[in-house]
Amino acid sequence: MKTKPLSQDxxxxxxxxxxxxxxxxxxxxxxxxxENSVAQKNGKLDLPKKKFYRQRAxxxxxxxxxxxxxxxxxxxxxxxxxxxxxxQETGKMAKQVTIADIGxxxxxxxxxxxxxxxxxxxxxxxxxxQVTNYVExxxxxxxxxxxxxxxxxxxxxxRGNAMKFLPNFFHKGQLSKMxxxxxxxxxxxxxxxxxxxxxxxxxxxxxxxKEGGVVYTITDVEDLHHWMVxxxxxxxxxxxxxxxxxxxxxCVSIMRNATEEGKKVERKRGDKFVACxxxxxxxxxx
Amino acid sequence: xxxxxxxxxxxxxxxxLLFLVVKSTILAFKQQKGEFEQAGRWTDTLFExxxxxxxxxxxxxxxxxxxxxxxxxxxGSAFSLQIRNLxxxxxxxxxxxxxxxxKSVLVFEIDYNNPECLKLVKxxxxxKRPNAIAIGDDGDTIAIADKFGDVHQMSISGQVxxxxxxxxxxxxxxxxxxxxxxxxxSAGHRFVITSDRDEHIKISHYPQCFIVDKWLFGxxxxxxxxxxxxxxxxxxxxxxxxxxxxAWDWKKGTQLSQFNYSGLIKPYLTNAxxxxxxxQNDEKDVIEYAVSKVVSSSNAHCVAFFVEATxxxxxxxxxxxxxxxxxxxxxxxPSNVVSLxxxxxxxxxxxxxxxxxxxxxxxxVTREADTGLFKVNIPKCQTFEKALAAALxxxxxxxxxxxxxxxxxxxxxxxxxGEHYS
Numbered sequence: 181m182k183t184k185p186l187s188q189d190x191x192x193x194x195x196x197x198x199x200x201x202x203x204x205x206x207x208x209x210x211x212x213x214x215e216n217s218v219a220q221k222n223g224k225l226d227l228p229k230k231k232f233y234r235q236r237a238x239x240x241x242x243x244x245x246x247x248x249x250x251x252x253x254x255x256x257x258x259x260x261x262x263x264x265x266x267x268q269e270t271g272k273m274a275k276q277v278t279i280a281d282i283g284x285x286x287x288x289x290x291x292x293x294x295x296x297x298x299x300x301x302x303x304x305x306x307x308x309x310q311v312t313n314y315v316e317x318x319x320x321x322x323x324x325x326x327x328x329x330x331x332x333x334x335x336x337x338x339r340g341n342a343m344k345f346l347p348n349f350f351h352k353g354q355l356s357k358m359x360x361x362x363x364x365x366x367x368x369x370x371x372x373x374x375x376x377x378x379x380x381x382x383x384x385x386x387x388x389x390k391e392g393g394v395v396y397t398i399t400d401v402e403d404l405h406h407w408m409v410x411x412x413x414x415x416x417x418x419x420x421x422x423x424x425x426x427x428x429x430x431c432v433s434i435m436r437n438a439t440e441e442g443k444k445v446e447r448k449r450g451d452k453f454v455a456c457x458x459x460x461x462x463x464x465x466x
Numbered sequence: 467x468x469x470x471x472x473x474x475x476x477x478x479x480x481x482x483l484l485f486l487v488v489k490s491t492i493l494a495f496k497q498q499k500g501e502f503e504q505a506g507r508w509t510d511t512l513f514e515x516x517x518x519x520x521x522x523x524x525x526x527x528x529x530x531x532x533x534x535x536x537x538x539x540x541x542g543s544a545f546s547l548q549i550r551n552l553x554x555x556x557x558x559x560x561x562x563x564x565x566x567x568x569k570s571v572l573v574f575e576i577d578y579n580n581p582e583c584l585k586l587v588k589x590x591x592x593x594k595r596p597n598a599i600a601i602g603d604d605g606d607t608i609a610i611a612d613k614f615g616d617v618h619q620m621s622i623s624g625q626v627x628x629x630x631x632x633x634x635x636x637x638x639x640x641x642x643x644x645x646x647x648x649x650x651x652s653a654g655h656r657f658v659i660t661s662d663r664d665e666h667i668k669i670s671h672y673p674q675c676f677i678v679d680k681w682l683f684g685x686x687x688x689x690x691x692x693x694x695x696x697x698x699x700x701x702x703x704x705x706x707x708x709x710x711x712x713a714w715d716w717k718k719g720t721q722l723s724q725f726n727y728s729g730l731i732k733p734y735l736t737n738a739x740x741x742x743x744x745x746q747n748d749e750k751d752v753i754e755y756a757v758s759k760v761v762s763s764s765n766a767h768c769v770a771f772f773v774e775a776t777x778x779x780x781x782x783x784x785x786x787x788x789x790x791x792x793x794x795x796x797x798x799x800p801s802n803v804v805s806l807x808x809x810x811x812x813x814x815x816x817x818x819x820x821x822x823x824x825x826x827x828x829x830x831v832t833r834e835a836d837t838g839l840f841k842v843n844i845p846k847c848q849t850f851e852k853a854l855a856a857a858l859x860x861x862x863x864x865x866x867x868x869x870x871x872x873x874x875x876x877x878x879x880x881x882x883x884g885e886h887y888s
Contacts, residue, residue: 241640244882244883245884246884247884251665251683251684251686252681252683252684253683341640343640344639344640344641344664347678347681348683352680373614373616373640378638379634379635379676380615380616380635380637380639381638381640382676383675383676383678386676386677386678387678415676416674416676417676417677462677463674465655465674465677466655466673466674
């Protein structure tokens with residue numbers, strides 16, 4: 181990937197911070213962090229500070245970004261993202277990614293899901309470069325600080341455009357849960373195709389979700405909530421889960437409380453709208 | 467001064483009726499006793515009234531009205547081709563075309579006995595420009611793949627939808643769609659195959675388009691054209707910005723073979739293939755080229771393709787069992803190839819004579835029965851050229867302005883350069 185000046189002012193604090201973190205990231209991103217390697221260094225890694233990763237909140241999903249993505253799911257090297265689940269002897273992954281957080285933002289949901297689903301691999305996808313860097317640094321720090329109990333080995337993040345390239349990463353029926361937390365509302369009607377939930381994209385989500393898999397949505401924008409519910413309800417491969425199901429599901433409560441956006445809405449005492457849908461059985465082909 | 471090239475052609479299966487597009491006009495020719503005569507002409511008058519605004523990119527306001535973008539000359543595909551995607555219905559009773567002027571699909575009834583054989587019976591505008599169309603096996607359903615990535619369907623015989631009632635897309639990509647095929651497997655299940663500007667070929671069930679069957683992965687660049695041969699329903703050929711033609715078994719989802727054409731096309735590349743200034747290296751020698759069109763022969767086990775802005779078409783032999791591709795012949799022409807179509811083992815090639823200054827506008831490449839090889843059918847070309855010259859007598863001549871010809875060479879503009887960093 182081409183590197184660009186991270187800041188206009190090389191003398192700035194942000195610039196220095198980003199350069200330092202970038203070196204750290206290069207070194208640690210794909211390394212198997214375990215107790216021994218941490219013990220040698222004998223230091224606790226600081227969690228990254230959000231103020232150094234500021235970026236505008238929106239990204240155009242139709243642009244030709246410089247993205248890294250595999251040509252097909254078979255060509256994806258997951259061992260670099262989840263080294264603890266890679267079997268050196270067989271050269272294979274012990275687990276596949278089954279939970280995806282689409283537009284994971286600063287990664288709060290994944291961090292809380294990680295201990296709840298220790299045997300499942302969780303992947304966050306985020307389109308904004310700096311935000312992805314923040315999540316990477318956060319995971320590096322968490323892995324390092326929890327090396328003793330091998331914590332946070334089952335989460336990682338990818339910079340990517342899920343609306344375009346989701347099928348490049350996942351096989352048919354690979355996922356059991358997909359999260360869409362506080363997506364970009366794209367208020368203007370002309371921008372509605374840029375929304376992450378559309379009837380045509382739902383067919384692609386239904387492809388990567390296994391039958392019985394769940395789509396989780398949460399937003400503080402009521403209009404967007406109604407939009408997502410309408411499109412999911414209209415789609416023949418999804419059915420809405422009841423409120424009582426929502427109240428009992430642990431992911432729903434984590435989603436309500438864990439994400440950065442969720443916390444922000446909490447502070448502002450705003451509303452949060454949740455809707456969950458099950459991927460139903462594929463009907464007989466006519 | 468030479469005539470504006472014909473940018474698109476289609477012929478009926480026995481070759482007696484030929485339709486061609488020059489700018490915003492469709493010309494029909496009938497072949498009788500070896501002679502061609504003009505059998506019809508239709509001009510998109512909407513385009514004429516619109517042409518003053520040509521070259522100015524338009525934006526849509528939130529109320530849906532067209533707003534001219536101030537002082538910004540249009541780039542790339544904003545210069546429109548006017549009429550594209552000529553397609554005959556399977557029973558050859560109707561001609562379908564797409565008009566860029568109002569982003570509509572046109573349906574013509576073909577009346578073989580009337581001296582004006584083209585009768586416009588339906589004009590259905592769409593919200594986004596149709597880029598490719600395919601006709602379903604019922605002969606009445608058309609699937610329309612648009613520039614915005616959505617596929618709409620429309621019934622040929624149905625009523626025209628008013629501008630308020632928009633049809634819902636049946637499937638979509640988050641990428642510009644470049645081609646669409648409606649296909650059927652041996653069990654009678656129907657599918658829609660769509661290709662896009664990212665490297666994707668998606669296969670969806672039809673009419674249950676919400677069920678994605680599979681993706682065909684392997685292209686590294688945009689896809690511009692696909693075709694399924696009639697002699698093997700599981701084969702699919704695709705091409706675009708990659709320097710190979712791909713052969714697939716689309717039912718199994720496997721790639722059968724690739725034919726790399728980068729070596730054989732080298733002698734045909736010119737300065738026109740140098741990349742744009744902003745994508746150049748220090749030596750200024752970056753070349754970019756792409757396949758514009760790949761078509762299969764109706765009976766012969768062969769596919770033909772051409773690379774944009776070159777003076778040849780390439781014919782490949784296909785092994786019908788394994789799908790492997792081998793070079794059969796390269797057929798050269800005096801000018802750049804603009805379009806390629808096929809009917810009953812005859813390839814119709816239209817040329818940009820502006821690039822050479824003279825020569826024929828249309829060449830027919832027919833298969834010789836004894837050798838099985840394809841040759842330019844010179845007597846047919848000459849007879850046709852006479853009829854064409856008479857028909858084009860009053861057509862606008864192309865000026866010296868190169869931008870006039872730009873819309874003929876815009877396949878390469880689909881190439882992605884990853885310009886947006888963050």
